[in-house]
Amino acid sequence: MTTPQPETGFPLPSLEELQAAARVVSLPMRVTFRGVLRRELMLFEGPAGWAEFSPFLEYDDAEAASWLGAAIEAGWHGFPAPLRTSVPVNATVPAVGPEDVPAVLARYDRPRTVKVKVAEAGQTADEDVLRVAAVRDVLPDAALRVDANGGWDPDTAVGVLARLAPFGLQYAEQPAPDIAGLRRVRQELRRRGLAVPVAADESVRKESDPLLVARQDAADLIVVKVQPLGGVRRALKIVAEAGLPAVVSSALDSSVGISAGVALAAALPDLPYACGLGTVALMDGDVVRDRLVPVDGSLPVRAAAADPELLGRYRAAPDREAWWAGRLSRTYRCLATPQR
């Protein structure tokens, strides 16, 4: 172990130790999400438990560094003590056609909250409205939220949210690409008397300063994800410093990564919203036998250990293992010698 790193706040195992503990898998999805039908990820078996390192393939090494910090926390240091034994989660509906909405929702056991993806590239506002309407038809009493992933400009966001507001929206996640856009959407929604709170996701996890959105009063709440924010402890600190309500969400992880999200949700002093941690239900394969799939709208707070047979079944092809080994070495260097 090294001395505590400024980036992570805790010592790092050596690269050789990480390499020896690493496995790479490719998990099939049931439905396209973020444009992918397979989720590739690296797992480590560390002394404190199983850990996931799964930055999306297009991320560069500098962006992936905080994801590796989160995995090292999970595998080598463990999580802070939980304050609760289960956490409420939302169902997630990808940008599917309205006819596919009932089948997606059927994968979830009694959801009370649903997040619906909107503003998908190549789709129209009418498609968003039809998708949200289809969810409302199936679940008349559920809390509904939408996630635009920054896909609208501020004017479009306000226009489409005005059409979606009558369905009853708990909040709109990242309705515009940047902090200035979020501020404008928030102000304009208020001016028009539309009671749709604005949540920041990419404007927290992709900004060099995750607190900027709170300081600039650009959102009503923040979405926090363990891997991009560098671990459970760092995410807890960001939430405390932001002073805004937080929603814990996934990065489309296997059950191992989801267990870290659950650990964060379990350790937050306040958990006012259901967590976006139900995404294992969208996957067709997992590395854990007792998968962290929501039951009766919630997940238990517990660790998740990868199973040797499943690791073998979903083992990635040799060229992909080599790619991940290269990414691990480069990302480790970024983490051990931070630029900032």
Ligand SMILES: O=C(O)CCC(=O)C1=CC=C[C@@H](O)[C@@H]1C(=O)O
């Ligand atoms: O929050 C949820 O309900 C599920 C997780 C989720 O939506 C996401 C997971 C992974 C990558 C992101 O594009 C996406 C998000 O934007 O929140």
Ligand SMILES: [Mg+2]
């Ligand atoms: Mg989001």
